[in-house]
Amino acid sequence: MPFLLTSTSTVQCTHGGSATAVPSNSKVMADNAPVLVESDTHIVAGCPFMMGNVPSPCVQIAWSAGATKVTINGTAALMQSSVGQCKAATGAVQGVAIVANTQAKVQAL
Numbered sequence: 091m092p093f094l095l096t097s098t099s100t101v102q103c104t105h106g107g108s109a110t111a112v113p114s115n116s117k118v119m120a121d122n123a124p125v126l127v128e129s130d131t132h133i134v135a136g137c138p139f140m141m142g143n144v145p146s147p148c149v150q151i152a153w154s155a156g157a158t159k160v161t162i163n164g165t166a167a168l169m170q171s172s173v174g175q176c177k178a179a180t181g182a183v184q185g186v187a188i189v190a191n192t193q194a195k196v197q198a199l
Contacts (some may be wrong), residue, residue, distance in 0.1 A: 096123035104147035104185025107137030121193035
């Protein structure tokens with residue numbers, strides 16, 4: 091079973107940009123941090139991606155494939171196996187997010 095993602099999980103865009111969670115949940119915690127849900131986004135900073143000679147950095151990560159058996163206020167909780175789409179300011183998907191680290195106490199299906 092994969093572990094749940096929290097506001098302190100380390101997430102990066104495909105190109106190594108650092109992502110900061112914007113959690114909507116403030117009541118359900120894992121390892122003293124709010125558990126993230128599918129509707130939460132991550133704001134990306136420091137993405138070096140270029141389309142040719144034009145900068146096209148990832149600016150946010152949108153999530154899907156959350157837990158099927160764990161919801162918070164009716165929205166699926168995020169897990170290590172959830173899919174984060176890294177998006178440019180234009181909305182173009184530029185890759186899949188990398189979950190580099192998360193809490194190791196609470197798992198979900």
